[in-house]
Each structure stands twice: as structure tokens, then as C-alpha cells.
Amino acid sequence: MLLLLQMRGSSQVIQLPKTNLSLFLSVAYKSPSSSLLASEIKTEIDRITRIINDHPFPDEPLQPTLLRHIPPVSLSTSFAESVLGRLFATHSNGLKALEFFKYFIHNSQLSPSVDAFEKTLHILTRMRYFDKAWELMIEMRHTHPSLLSLKSMSIMLAKIAKFQSYEDTLEAFKRMETEVFVGRNFCIDEFNVLLQAFCSQREMKEARSVFRKMHSRFSPNTKTMNILLLGFKESGNVTAMELFYHEMVRRGFKPNSMTYNIRIDAYCKKGCLGDGLRLLEEMEQVHCLPTFETFTTLIHGAGVDRNTPKARQLFDEIRKKNLQHDIGAYNAMISSLIRSKDINSAIELMDGMERKQIEHYGVTFHTMLLGMMKLSGIEGVCELYYKMIERNFIPKTRTVVMLMKFFCENQHLDLGLNLWDYLVHKGIVLVVMHWIFW
Secondary structure (H helix, E strand, C coil), rough: CCEEECCCCCCCCCEEHHHHHHHHHHHHHHCCCCCCHHHHHHHHHHHHHHHHHHHHCCCCCCCCHHHCCCHHHHHCHHHHHHHHHHHCCCCCCHHHHHHHHHHHHHHCCCCCHHHHHHHHHHHHHHHHCCCHHHHHHHHHHHHCHHCCCHHHHHHHHHHHHHHHEEEEEEEHHHHHHHHHHHCCCCHHHHHHHHHHHHHHHCCCHHHHHHHHHHHCCCCCCHHHHHHHHHHHHHHCCCHHHHHHHHHHHHCCCCCCHHHHHHHHHHHHHHCCCHHHHHHHHHHHCCCCCCCCCHHHHHHHHHHCCCCCHHHHHHHHHHHCCCCCCCHHHHHHHHHHHHHHHHHHHHHHHHHHHCCCCCCCHHHHHHHHHHHHHHHHHHHHHHHHHHHHHHHHCCCCCCHHHHHHHHHCCCCCHHHHHHHHHHHHEEEEEECCCCHCCC
């Protein structure tokens, strides 16, 4: 049973299991800290996620189970977002996520948030439930039109471009205009979303075809050109990217910082750090201010080039430019250090993140664990693994697979099973193949 609680001086509504009410009261009156309360809420989210994932839907209806465990009075938008976020992260069945979203709509007095709707759409389209996704979007047009945005359009079109044909994607774009965003005047923003759908899948032949076919109806802007430039970069064809860039300039478009960042990233990934640094100088000469992303990209490039001194110089340059170090810069620097086999400096930098209260993300742990496997062996990996577990961190699937393989290859099946149990307890749907253990 959940209770609806509201903190004094705040409009935020939270849920807490009734069985833990005494714990909440003791914490609330004995300490100003909300860490234990946050832990209780997180535990409840994990519990509901497990209930949904373990339910035999569609063989049995899910709604009665949700009603039994989540009384309507306890529903809030933040709770719905958290559960859907967990369902998304655990690769849950899309139809179950849709049932939970519908349960919220039909039983809560609050309107669903844009975030909750988009997460549901993500889960459905990722599992190719396109008919259900279309039905949901059309339903929202009638009941909650404010939830429909360019991002929701992008989620749908990107997955259709990935799993279906070129013609299907163009037809979906038309359907967006006639059935979902009815009455909306489609202009360059919507056209950019269509181009992005193809470019995100590196389908540059199709993207250029759409551009040539439809650009006369819309007025391309710098963002349009950057989307196409990014597509060429992601396809790994630096020559095609540069040819398109010069074509863009001839059309009269002035490059911005994003344009330069895309080109710098392309050269850095090819191991051409010198060309990336040349573009940095060019940016400054034309008074196009480098951004945080510019320096993060160059730090990665210095790592690829095994040039640790240059990476450190660029890392320090961020502060000199009155920019603030964040997780991206630290991850880039850690990766650079590990590429240079300087694991001790990487550990020191990771500890520095903690002192500055910069939270570790999936990329941080994955990069460090990979470095530990190559440079420190099982002892270093175990130390970092236990630190990750102590913080209740949930690793991404690729990190789980990497860890389980490493544990098993090093005759530590117990650690592999420990990780498995940890993920199950967190409500994670395990997609790791069983042969990892054999």
C-alpha cells in the first residue's frame, strides 16, 4: 500500500509504502537529511518495476494488479516518470509499459508529463510496436495534445527509419502531418526532424534524396546543414563530410560552433588530432567561440593519439576559458589516461570527481572497468565493482556483459552470480545470453 506524502514548503508529491510510514516519520523528525526517504522511494520504484516485469501480461490483465499495488490516490507524475524510466532502462516489454501509462492516464487526477509519454513511445518503438505507438499518438492528440512535440515525432520517425523502408518513413512523415499534428503548419523544424531520422541511421543516400526532393518546400537553415554534416561524419566518410561542408559554404551558410565541433570530431576519431587543432585555431580566428564540447572532443582526440600531455593541456584550458568541467570532460580525460596505460592517474581523477561531487555515470564506470581489466587484473576490477554496487549504480547492458564474461573467464563465477542477483533485485530484465555462464 502506498501513501501520498507532501513535504513541507514544497509542492512535490511523493509516494511511500504504508508499512514504512514509521521509518519515514523517525527520519523526518530526527534528521534534516532526505537520503533515507529517497532510498525508500527508490525501493518502491524497484518493487513496482519488478511486479510489472514479472507479470504474465498479455496472458492475464495487468491493470487489476496495478490497482492492487498502486492506489490511484498515490499516483504522481514524478512516480510515473521514474517507473517508466526504469522500464525503459531494463528493456521491458513495450506492451506492459503502455499498460502502466494507460493506468496512470485513466486513474490519476493529474495529467501525464511529456517525459512519461516520450518514454512510453521510446519503449514501444524500440520493440517495433508501431501500430500501438500510432494509436497512442493519435489518442494523445484528442486527450492531451500538449504532449505532442518535435521530440515525440523524432522518436517515431527515427525508429521507422531504422526498422522500415525509405518509403515507409516518408509515408510516416505525411501521416504525422495529416493524423497526429493536425492543423499544424509543417516548416523547417519538422523537415529537420525527418532528415535527422535518416542521418541518425547513417542512411545518407536517403537523406540527400529527401533533401533534394523536399527542400524547395522548406527553407533550409544552418541546423539543416549541420544535421546532414553530422550524418556524413557518423558514416565515417570524412571526404564526403568535407565536400558537403564546402557545398554548404557555397550556398551561403555561415558555420557555427556546432559545425566546427562536428568536423573536429570527425578528424579526431580518425586519429588526425593535428587537423582538429587546426580547426580550433580557425574557430578563434573567425571569432567563433569554442564550446565545452569542442575541448571535450579534442581531449578524446588526444587520447586516440596517445598524447596525454596535450589531453591534460586541453583539460586545463577548459577552466581558463571560464568553462566548467563536467562529467563529459572527466570521462574524456579518464579515457585518454587509460589509452596511455596510466591507470593510477585515471583512478586519481575519478576520486577527484567524487571530491567535487561530480556523479559517475555509465561511461565512467565502463571506461574504468575496461582499463582495470587490461591493466590491473581481477583485484582492481573487484575493487571498482564493489564500489559500484555500494552506490546502487545500475550499469548498462554492455557493462553487464563485459563484467560477467570477465568474471567467468577468471574463474569467479560467484561474482557473476552476485551481479546477476543484484540486477534481479533491482528489477532489471536480464538480456544477457545464458551462454556467458557456460
